[in-house]
Amino acid sequence: MGTPSEVPKRSRQQLSKGMEHMRTAVTIDPIFLPKSPPLETDAYGVPIALEPVRNPTSRSHNPDNNQKRTDPFAFGSRLLEEGDNIFEFNAWDHVETDDAYKEFSELQYAKQREAPVSDFDKSRFNGNPARWWNLFYANNKTNFFKNRKWLAQEFPIINELTTPSAPPTLLLEVGAGAGNTAFPILGLNQNPSLKIHACDFSKKAVDLIRGHENYDTKFIQADVWDVAGEELPPGLEEGTVDVVLMIFIFSALAPSQWDQALRNIYRVLKPGGQVLFRDYGRGDLAQVRFKKGRYMEENFYVRGDGTRVYFFEKEELEKIWGGEKNRPAQPVQEESQMPAFEVIHIGVDRRMLVNRQRKLKMYRCWMQAVFRKTEQQLQATNGDNAKVNSENQ
Numbered sequence: 001m002g003t004p005s006e007v008p009k010r011s012r013q014q015l016s017k018g019m020e021h022m023r024t025a026v027t028i029d030p031i032f033l034p035k036s037p038p039l040e041t042d043a044y045g046v047p048i049a050l051e052p053v054r055n056p057t058s059r060s061h062n063p064d065n066n067q068k069r070t071d072p073f074a075f076g077s078r079l080l081e082e083g084d085n086i087f088e089f090n091a092w093d094h095v096e097t098d099d100a101y102k103e104f105s106e107l108q109y110a111k112q113r114e115a116p117v118s119d120f121d122k123s124r125f126n127g128n129p130a131r132w133w134n135l136f137y138a139n140n141k142t143n144f145f146k147n148r149k150w151l152a153q154e155f156p157i158i159n160e161l162t163t164p165s166a167p168p169t170l171l172l173e174v175g176a177g178a179g180n181t182a183f184p185i186l187g188l189n190q191n192p193s194l195k196i197h198a199c200d201f202s203k204k205a206v207d208l209i210r211g212h213e214n215y216d217t218k219f220i221q222a223d224v225w226d227v228a229g230e231e232l233p234p235g236l237e238e239g240t241v242d243v244v245l246m247i248f249i250f251s252a253l254a255p256s257q258w259d260q261a262l263r264n265i266y267r268v269l270k271p272g273g274q275v276l277f278r279d280y281g282r283g284d285l286a287q288v289r290f291k292k293g294r295y296m297e298e299n300f301y302v303r304g305d306g307t308r309v310y311f312f313e314k315e316e317l318e319k320i321w322g323g324e325k326n327r328p329a330q331p332v333q334e335e336s337q338m339p340a341f342e343v344i345h346i347g348v349d350r351r352m353l354v355n356r357q358r359k360l361k362m363y364r365c366w367m368q369a370v371f372r373k374t375e376q377q378l379q380a381t382n383g384d385n386a387k388v389n390s391e392n393q
Contacts, residue, residue, distance in 0.1 A: 242270060278368045
């Protein structure tokens, strides 16, 4: 019989099978939470007394009327209404937080700014980010992230390109990790001429992909590549990629790296090629619960394992990918194109995930978008860049 000092083993099964992919959408420092926390204690770093905003009653409260979402970018139709039992389901869609929660979040951000990462650690984490991801994958192997089987639902073009009659297609996945996006796509693929070029700047991650039982060089090629570097992926030429997948990878870059990353994505895409994008949104639980010593700069943090994460706002992404905010701080030395993409669709996925067993609420926020490479020539010269920088000063 265990002694009173022993910590009972917690069951990992907190979400339904259909919501399992949401468990792995974030890497956060683990904290111990008692099995039945009293009301005054925190829930995942947030006061448990804070309540979500509820919608006016409009449904019969029949569970059959509130099933999982089906339409891309709709982000579900299970709305939390007056009279609903929060713990009836594992998740609620389109959940807005009230003013009290927003005030609490801003207070947390202020505390984070007051205790930032030291200059020494900032240099250490920014100097060689691949090192920390190598350590991450060395420790976690393929066990940390679940397979992203929801991708085809959110991005229907994946279904179109994997049919038997689809044309030859080249997909470039940036930040491929251990293959949790690439292999599910290959699992549903019936297109004999589809190939995925999976790239990550972690050599450990690439080794995990190459060692996967379903790794077949006819359909997938894995290489080490830094999207914010000067070179294109090994073997890829400009204008050859149909679709670029960027799932929780743009947030791993420092803001100073965004410009070069967009240049590279623009270069590899065919005219009219698309970028399928999903990442963290400002106000996500993972951001709110960061403690002292994690703040790098506004909305940019380092996790306990040394990996970095940025939390975006919708308008910010529209400007970055639309070409308004991705101008270099210094004039470029050579003539080069300033990339701008057409924003086909962008949405904010706000959701409240629920730990029904332990009566805890998790407020999550993700950004999802589809960008398209425009076919027109964009502003490009060193002189133009210098003029833009001068006007912005």
